[in-house]
Structures are given as structure tokens and as C-alpha cells.
Amino acid sequence: MKKLGFAMCLVLAIAAGCGKKKDGGAVNKDMTVDQACDKVVVMMGDMGKAITSAGEDCNKMGDNLDKWVNDNKAFMDWAKEQDKDEKKKKEFDEKCKPKLEKAMEPIMGAMAGAMKCGDNPKVKAAMEKMGG
8 A cells, every 4th residue: 555655646746736847947827727737747757757767776766756856846836836726726637637647558657666666765755855
């Protein structure tokens, strides 16, 4: 069950809401929901690459995930704020669910690989940064 929680944490961290990171980490607050969906899909793909490129090296995976979190932190923070608005959250969920479900198919293999490293201190630290 703990390993399932790890995978869900990864998914929830990136599918939490909408926004777009611009240069310098600023968030484009004028982004449409469709653009936000596309951004989340790209982020999911990037996270999958961060995981799979580490192979069996859990420390490298932790480093890769930490970089991914740092690269996407402004977006994730803004998304969490957007998620507090029930209307925005509902619109995002309704419009983006099909795109997100399709994007999840290829990343599930990466999630399975990431679960092997769920107890690694670097991976745990990256996960805490995602949620925090």
C-alpha cells in the first residue's frame, strides 16, 4: 500500500491544477484550461523521463526528481492555489481528465520503476518537496 501511495503522490503532484511556468519561474495566470492541461501532460512526460533515465540507480532517480521538482515548483505552487477554487478545479478536472488519462498510459511503467526507490532518502526528499 505504501508503494501505491508513492505513485499516487507523483500523479497528484502534477495533476493538481493549472498554470504555466514562464522564464524565471513566473506563472502565466492568463493560461487557458486547455493550455494548462497541455502543460501538465508535458510535465508528466518529463517526470517519466526523470525516473526512467535513472535506471536502477535510486540516488540518481532522487537527484532527477529533485531537479524536476525545482524546475516545476512555481507551477505546482500556483496549481495548488488554483485548486482551492472549486469552480476552477472542477473545470480543470472535467476538461483535462481525458488528456491526463491518455498521458498516464506511458508513464505507468516509470511509476512502477519509481516505486522500487520509494524508500530511498533522496527520492523521499524530492517527494516531500512536491507535496510541501
